[in-house]
Amino acid sequence: MLIIDAHLDLALNALQLNRDLLVSAHTIRTHELSTPGKGRAKATTALPDMRRGRVALSIVTAVAKASGHPIPHLDFRSATQTYAIAQGHLAYYRALEEEGHLRVVSDRAGLDESWAAWERWEAGGAVAPPPPLGVIFSMECADAVLDPEQLEAWYQAGLRLIGPTHFGPGRYAGGTGSELGLTERGPALLKEMERLGIALDMSHTSDQTFWESLEHYQGPILASHNDCRALVPNKRHLTDAMIEAIVERDGVIGATLGNWQLHRGWDVGKAHDFEVTLEDLVDHIDHICQLAGNALHVGIGSDLDGGVGFDEFPAEIDTVDDMQMIPAALAARGYGDDDIRGIMHGNWLRFLRRIWS
Numbered sequence: 001m002l003i004i005d006a007h008l009d010l011a012l013n014a015l016q017l018n019r020d021l022l023v024s025a026h027t028i029r030t031h032e033l034s035t036p037g038k039g040r041a042k043a044t045t046a047l048p049d050m051r052r053g054r055v056a057l058s059i060v061t062a063v064a065k066a067s068g069h070p071i072p073h074l075d076f077r078s079a080t081q082t083y084a085i086a087q088g089h090l091a092y093y094r095a096l097e098e099e100g101h102l103r104v105v106s107d108r109a110g111l112d113e114s115w116a117a118w119e120r121w122e123a124g125g126a127v128a129p130p131p132p133l134g135v136i137f138s139m140e141c142a143d144a145v146l147d148p149e150q151l152e153a154w155y156q157a158g159l160r161l162i163g164p165t166h167f168g169p170g171r172y173a174g175g176t177g178s179e180l181g182l183t184e185r186g187p188a189l190l191k192e193m194e195r196l197g198i199a200l201d202m203s204h205t206s207d208q209t210f211w212e213s214l215e216h217y218q219g220p221i222l223a224s225h226n227d228c229r230a231l232v233p234n235k236r237h238l239t240d241a242m243i244e245a246i247v248e249r250d251g252v253i254g255a256t257l258g259n260w261q262l263h264r265g266w267d268v269g270k271a272h273d274f275e276v277t278l279e280d281l282v283d284h285i286d287h288i289c290q291l292a293g294n295a296l297h298v299g300i301g302s303d304l305d306g307g308v309g310f311d312e313f314p315a316e317i318d319t320v321d322d323m324q325m326i327p328a329a330l331a332a333r334g335y336g337d338d339d340i341r342g343i344m345h346g347n348w349l350r351f352l353r354r355i356w357s
């Protein structure tokens, strides 16, 4: 089954972690056998694995922050540095596009062509080389936008979604783990996003930013990679009221695969005496469906390459292509074929077609 994954950080892996995504995740692991660092020698995601896993379309990020609390490779001392890093991420996607590996999708026609090519490939028995992987360029944290007037240039370059913030404080809004809402600059950014038609990604907003953003922004909203706070009490997750607000605006939530997000009591980097499986993922998907009253507002937003390795994901997942086991886990819970197709790709497809119509 074709998959749309609403959250991958491919360029961060390539440029900050020095991973060549043209070779498989298992080959990347061998490159890193003596590389120190979190998630090293445990890569899950590279282009060959995505093709094998039929991840036909992904939302991919530029991710760089300027919070004033520097973290190597991610959080920089100034917005100018952050801008340049994000431009580098975009340049990486464009270079892969030029080489024929990716297709950067930024409008309805491009989306329909890219998707149709994958459907034709699948209908033809999936024996020919697959078409380029479709990607939609997004920003995880808007710190790289130097000021709201610059956003139009980013839009012209292909940017179509923005999550205004990440963990902690941001230049435009407070993120996960802060009690901060929109900053002085925040409303102007949201207005410009609305004018240009850039969708608002609520993943990583603080509670304050979430609710304030809804007042300042009337365009399309989504949460690219989020699970449910009702099941795992952590402020990174969406409350039931937030899920209902996204559903009310016809948004979609990408259920995300990190064990700490799926299962109460999982600590990143620690040993555990219990296993997290795709059944835990289905719990979160099902919770969203029960609140919505249908299966139209949830998809996948894996975050499989978001800085940790395969041992921080459900037991069935070694590399990204193992997401092909999610449909069986949904079927085992009683989900029918149409709903499963919706969750694996159809809901994101409908969302993107609507916002680009």
Ligand SMILES: [Zn+2]
Pocket (backbone or CB within 6 Å): 140, 203, 204, 225, 303, 306
């Ligand atoms: Zn994230």
